[in-house]
Amino acid sequence: MYVLLVVAFIDMFSQLPVIAPFATSLGAAPIIVGSVIAVYSFSNMLGNVLSGIWVDKFGSKRILASSLILAGGLVFFYTYVTNPSQLLAIRFFHGFAAGFIVPAAFAAIGRNDDTESNGKKMSHSGAAIGIAAIIGPAMGAIISSRFGIEWLFYFISVALILVGFISLVLITSKPPGVKESNIQEVSGFAFIKKPDIQFAYIAIFLLLLMQGLLTYAMPLKVEELNLAQEMTGIFLSVFGIVAILFFILPSNRMFDRINNRKLMFSGLFIVSLSVFGLGLSTSSSELFISMIFYGIGFALLFPSTSATIMKGTNSQNRGKAFGIYYACFSLGVISGSFIAGLLGTSAMLIFTVGAAIVFISGILMFLNWKQILSNSS
Template structure:
């Protein structure tokens, strides 16, 4: 097997474990706070739960560009190992927390040392042949998506079987295993001496340098708007399912199915759309996916039962699978050699910012326009995003097409 394919297979598993580890806590966080950490009262549990869930994304937003800079200086594999082993240790420590502030602090530390996924993206994008970049990015993304989908399911099953604290020990151990596999099996061609001879710009000056390439700020904005539009209605979907279902029988099953069906179709469509982008161009696939995602949000505002919502969410995932992989492939295309990791670090910050702001704004708007209105708002952002991407990436400043 070609070396870049071996790297891709190992890092697919690593991405899966990282994202699964990040999301396993979701189903039982409030119960863990209540039963093991002694938090009492719905309001206090809700406040602590929100802070603990968001803490990882907040610190990640600020530190990803720094790790991207370090990756360009010392190599992507080193950043993979730093992040993987570091998060494994911190996640195990979460199982020993005895107070909510300790869990909050550990989640913040986890966000600070995170960076496995952008380092994996940078490593694969630099190692894969340019004509296979779309397939590689799509496949790598499917690993992260699979972890995001199955993480809550695995976490819920393990909570029922082993209790809450052992989940952190098991998750940390599996992440440690993924890091060991990356250490042994992932090979990177990186000239540290040549990297050391290059002048090292500060993060701010590095951002200014990248911002001079007009396509990169556009792609960062696209990443932010994708996450914003996708996550704005996410927290309210269980309540929407409850309204559509009309009964408490099997409610948890249907809410879970609606929440995961988009991820399942995303997981399978990402490699297929990646292959397509290798043939027709990443820009075409990105715009097609933005248009399709925007159109698939609209009927969700008008469904009258859960099966209709399931179909719409499944079709939405088919288009979503082409978004982030296409953005990553385009970032690699426009980024100068030697600055890939820094560019992906800034993109990871854009993604984290969308993850933070989307649910907050969605929750604030829901009281005014309802979740049906949020679906329309998300559709609007996706469709406008497609027009913006066309103007900035296909025919920038009236030049010839760069598809």
Template sequence: MKTAIWLYLFMFVAFFDLHAQYPILSPFAISLGAAPSFIGLILGVYSITHLPGNLIAGYGVDKYGSKRFIVFSLIVAGIVLLVQSRVTDPWQLLYIRSISGFVLAFLSPACLSMLAKIAKDKVQQSKLMAGNGFVHTMASVLSPAAGAYLVAKLGFAQSFTLLGWILIVTGVLAIFGVKEKQYTESAAALFPHAHGAPSAPEDNNMSEQDEVNRGIPWLFFGIPLALSCSQGILFFELPLMKEASGSILTSGILFSLVSLGALVTLSMLFINRISAFLRTSMGSLALALIFFGMSVNWPIPLHVSLFLIGMAKGVIYPSIASLLASISSAKRYGRIFSFLSISYSIGAFIGPIVAGHLRSHTSPFFMAFFCLMLALSLLPLKTFKTVQA
């Protein structure tokens, strides 16, 4: 479990640094003279450059292991932040953010793959994934306020410098804290193949893409894509709602309610004993119904609705990771979790764009409902058979 604690530390520091920049990037870009439209590009380019990084990370982690990618991602991301503290032009900030998105894309697949490998059974896998969700949520709750506080006390340049050094030091600690070889060997014995995957010798002519797809239908990745898209729509629309009153502080409180709801269900460890597929599908359905209720102005207050959205997220995110780990062989964890990260990145990029273009015609929350229901309706029945096998 020492390795799991180290991995949680790395993920917390990375997400803390990332989320700490959310409230300060836009003001920083404005201070450099960036136009509002260009600020949107600066914020969105992170998700775009995440895609090639995720793809490379998936195959790299399976071939070379997680440790070197964890160390590389943390240290280089820290160096990028040090450079970011010295930028003087919006275009320079755009380039730096694109590099940061590419570099940090390696961290999540590497850590998730490692977490899946250190588990002794599938129940422990679910608990470890829930722990990852808990760490992510805690970072998202604490870091925005911390980032704003740092800028108020130190200014933009020194804040980015401090965050950069924190990443670099954490990356150096990863060199000594991660012990990977023993877990890779035990995982290969415990989780040799996906549920439902044939145990006969593999066809040498089978492509790696076909090998990955044997246990997981590609349409399954529509669930994380729709989930991320719906969250992107929520994050776009929430500050514009009349309940936010145009106040950054009020918007921050509303976002915190989502995180607090997620913490509630992430703390319910007994949920991990329920089928990961059932948690994923039922949690997504519940989330879709909440968005539908918000789109028709149901009588439940916004604060309660946001808390319920957070509770649904606390169920869905760990269960998706647990499901993918349980129906994949250990040697393909890197690729599987890289495809998961790619789905999240695409959804996060599409969601705000769709909401921005269509909100004058229909409720953005109905679009979130539609995305989730479409993904659920396209979910292949083969997935049910795979998990139950």
């Protein structure tokens, strides 16, 4: 399952450094290039939500296998694209098909997992995503520059289709509707009313909003400090490495021993301070330290939010819950990039506004949680 997650996210991450130049090479205007990038996240968000509904109805195994194979087939058609309109269309359908994969994967992990180790399992899933985030962009750049971009599409297509067929054989999951004695059964979308799940959705949205801001503003910050542009990739890799270490080392035990709400609030606080530190940084060493703390915040947020979804749902609605969860992923990235674009080219302004959004939102969530506790007592 973790290999499946790596392959699924490499599909997305490997295209990040090449899709804009590819669109430009086809004669796309700047606004079309932006649309080509954004339409994947938009259709991916639609696929996330629909995936959750179908997973709860038909089971995760069939959705996983069919979406992997379909996404792989769509990636192959990138090699036949000859104009921006075709690229825009294939990006939409590719993002939609890929949107079914991750909610189905996490629903399967949840159905096969024991609730006492949800946090640890989610940290391992986070490590798989982190590995893809580190090797995906580098792999995409290397393959496309050395062999041509079509070979990148061939490689991703084969990998997705192969893993899709393997998943039919190796992945097992409980059928939809299996009762879980330790979780109160909730039908439909009623789980959204639970405060903890609401906190998890808001927290993961804020984290990915910050990720969108970071991706946009880090090259600007590197340029402001007169550093080599290659340093952008290094700084962006630092937080991934730190997060992966938290996910795979014994530190991952904290995700089952410490209350998830406390981890979420701590993660949001650390992320906001680290991003504010990025804005204030005047040297590469200060950027490096800020990214280390950003990685710690990321490591606290991802497993705690996803484990909250697992613990607050059951076999009848977990697919829907994770569908919305990953829709918040996509919406966060889109919103972050949009806000950064509105703020212009000042990295200091972008990082300061982003830090303020996360910090204030975290405070409001904390106060709301305290109010809920006081009302319940």
